[in-house]
């Protein structure tokens with residue numbers, strides 16, 4: 001039973017706006033015959049431009065599959081996915097950040113960013129300015145000449161985020177990007193992502209196992225059932241965003257109540 005707590009139906013014409021993401025009656029199955037695995041579905045989800053949606057659920061419930069469908073890495077077995085009004089194609093409408101930073105180790109930090117700027121078609125004479133801007137946005141000023149192995153795992157993940165922002169896509173997809181990091185680095189990066197996405201104003205879809213991370217980051221939290229994943233809770237989160245003190249957000253009663261609610265739903269859905 002889906003518990004929808006969104007603020008009402010969205011008009012159909014909104015789904016063609018840059019950054020709008022629409023999943024209509026989507027089911028995805030891997031493999032054929034006896035080996036087939038239905039990973040998700042049916043799922044219906046309308047994401048408005050500028051929303052920060054966090055998909056949360058137990059391991060194997062299909063969170064990454066939904067992200068891959070939005071990225072255009074997979075085509076749905078049934079139903080339709082549109083991003084900015086069109087069927088998604090890899091690298092076209094959305095940038096993706098994975099659990100591992102996947103940087104090129106033989107390039108410097110700046111060299112990794114430059115490659116993304118080149119793929120994005122940014123004229124070469126603008127690279128220096130854009131590179132500095134992007135590194136500033138993720139708190140890595142002055143690291144251009146550092147080698148990838150000379151910086152920490154958390155810094156590498158910041159570079160991966162900056163690289164993805166280089167393309168200026170209206171949609172940013174993050175698949176458990178902080179799962180491999182220690183708790184303190186993870187909290188810092190959560191704060192960075194919250195700040196950076198509030199400034200860019202783009203649409204963000206973020207996958208996590210953590211109710212805490214989901215409530216801190218999301219303007220909307222979507223809880224999935226166990227496989228095949230369906231939406232069991234669609235919860236708007238009204239915590240303050242923008243230039244706010246993260247400790248005030250995390251320490252508030254509203255945060256604690258929402259986190260408990262999401263954690264309960266995730267546990268119940270996985271049972």
Ligand SMILES: Nc1ncnc2c1ncn2[C@@H]1O[C@H](COP(=O)(O)OP(=O)(O)OP(=O)(O)O)[C@@H](O)[C@H]1O
Nearest residue numbers: 030031037039058059060061062063064065066227
């Ligand atoms: N390429 C694939 N081929 C076959 N089965 C797959 C493939 N990718 C995922 N699956 C299966 O689909 C289901 C959903 O996987 P998915 O990775 O989307 O879940 P998840 O919620 O992201 O899991 P986790 O939190 O553990 O990363 C799982 O049962 C998984 O084994």
